Amino acid sequence: MDLAALQSLLGALPGTRVACVGDLMVDRFVYGAVTRVSPEAPIPVLARSHELKMLGGAGNVARNVAALGGSVALVGLVGGDGEGHEASRLVGEEEPAIEGYLVTDADRPTTLKTRFVSSGQQLLRVDLEESRPVTGEVEQRVIRTLRDAARGAGVIMISDYGKGVVTDGVIAAALEAAAETGAMLIVDSKARSFARYGEVDLVKPNAAELSYATELPTETDEQIEVAIARALELWATKGVLVTRAAKGVSLGLRGQPVRHFRTTAREVFDASGAGDTALAALGLALAANASLDDAIAFAQLSSGVAVGKAGTATVGPDELIEAVLSAHTAQAEGKVATAQRMVEEVARWRAQGLRIGFTNGCFDILHRGHVAYLAQARSWCDRLIVGVNSDASVRALKGEGRPVNDLESRALVLAGLRSVDLVAPFDEATPIKLIEAARPDVLVKGADYSEDQVVGGAEVKSWGGIVRLADIVDGQSTTAAIARMALKEAKG
Incomplete structure (x- = not known):
């Protein structure tokens, strides 16, 4: 319940x-x-x-x-x-x-x-x-x-x-x-x-x-x-x-x-x-x-x-x-998995005939845009894996001062969502190793990308999978949220 x-x-x-x-x-x-x-x-x-x-x-x-x-x-x-x-x-x-x-x-x-x-x-x-x-x-x-x-x-x-x-x-x-x-x-x-x-x-x-x-x-x-x-x-x-x-x-x-x-x-x-x-x-x-x-x-x-x-x-x-x-x-803690356990979970899901989806991101400050995005991603599959960047990986992508929330906090918040079935952290700049290990049937990225820009897209298509682009909620991003907070602090 x-x-x-x-x-x-x-x-x-x-x-x-x-x-x-x-x-x-x-x-x-x-x-x-x-x-x-x-x-x-x-x-x-x-x-x-x-x-x-x-x-x-x-x-x-x-x-x-x-x-x-x-x-x-x-x-x-x-x-x-x-x-x-x-x-x-x-x-x-x-x-x-x-x-x-x-x-x-x-x-x-x-x-x-x-x-x-x-x-x-x-x-x-x-x-x-x-x-x-x-x-x-x-x-x-x-x-x-x-x-x-x-x-x-x-x-x-x-x-x-x-x-x-x-x-x-x-x-x-x-x-x-x-x-x-x-x-x-x-x-x-x-x-x-x-x-x-x-x-x-x-x-x-x-x-x-x-x-x-x-x-x-x-x-x-x-x-x-x-x-x-x-x-x-x-x-x-x-x-x-x-x-x-x-x-x-x-x-x-x-x-x-x-x-x-x-x-x-x-x-x-x-x-x-x-x-x-x-x-x-x-x-x-x-x-x-x-x-x-x-x-x-x-x-x-x-x-x-x-x-x-x-x-x-x-x-x-x-x-x-x-x-x-x-x-x-x-339950949320149980959804956070290593790459090895992800592979084991995927094997179990496939044995049940389930369709596997994968998406990834930093998910630094979770907002309603993320929630809507992940819900749409989950609607295209039976089980959704979310690859989440490690703290070092976020810092390399976004610069000093990021992430605002550490990996454990971000992973647990993601795992608490009904739409997310597994969270797999990765330390590299891209999640390609996770994608190749999971071999998802559906690879999901935001509609601000084109299909040929999606990391792992070619690989997923090579084994018969598809790439889907999820809707983006206008005005919703971690960068925008941080900017709004900074503006409020500046105004006192």
Whole structure:
């Protein structure tokens, strides 16, 4: 997802309302230091320093919706115990963007997951829970509450951790509410089969869950495609969205080929709750009328940031913008190549049947004329290589005082443009060595040259390529820009 699309989507999220029903938990993190082994048994002794409590499970989905700027009606079940009161307090006091629709069952405990952590490493997790399905009057209260909570929601999300809240009756109520309101219905579940959810819009298993449910392997793209096809035979869902960790996600919709969405690799600090973050971002984006592709990209970005944080963490808009900017910088750096790597990239592109273009210049102060020129050059090919003069080469051509910007700065700015696929610096007066190494199909130069003046033109034609002259924007040049700046400084 590029920055403009992200900012547009983030601007649409405030005021967007979703509903989430599922297994509400309290996540408790006990932090401390381990400095010795117990004399009683070969186990570490944790010297407790502090602890934190936060909403987990369906509650973590709601927290992430709120952190992204949306509002959420949270339908969940708590016990008549201290942790149930704590969950109600967390919703009411610490999460004002979450509307709590909590049902109390005095006969069961609130699900509590306690994690003991030292130096960023989980040592032990202790779960207090009861997984029997809710029945009778408690189930009916959940159903009535769900119907109230779904009013005005653009998307209803089911977060089923298998702790008993998401019964067949609750699923039927969610389907009815979605049909009545026009909301999309998305399911994220730890169940071994997704058949019980009926004709929902999307189910979101991970690759292992899909493999278990279909009894098929899910390692490669091809295996995922076969497994999704099988899932759509077994389940009534309209679509399957499979999360595949570092391999991205894969989407299968009825009557359409499976599509794969790659993701930027990120360092994983703690994967706790990353699926909740993805569900929250996906549902909220769709409720804000984003396209499915944009919603998937938003979910990938959000969960990618979440895994770099400790605990069941939420993700905010500023962090997403920072992540996109960082990824863009890294992507730009990856486009700057030596002559040898350029040759390797060209070989890979040719194997894919792609048309290679080449142009060159100093690109000292990038201006709108350059941007238009490079965009036109890219329209004539599938991949565009830009040869850029080294600092010494620019100085030899333009004289002392040039370049204004050094090679690294110029190369990275060029690489940041969507129209540029590779930047290759050269130290000579002309790029002829690069041209002969790349053997482009299209050689592009500005229309201020004639075709017979273009360096490398004869060589490109000799192997069957062509020379194209791109339009020049009047009044736009680095020399003119420097002259204007000098004039302004002189005027004070």
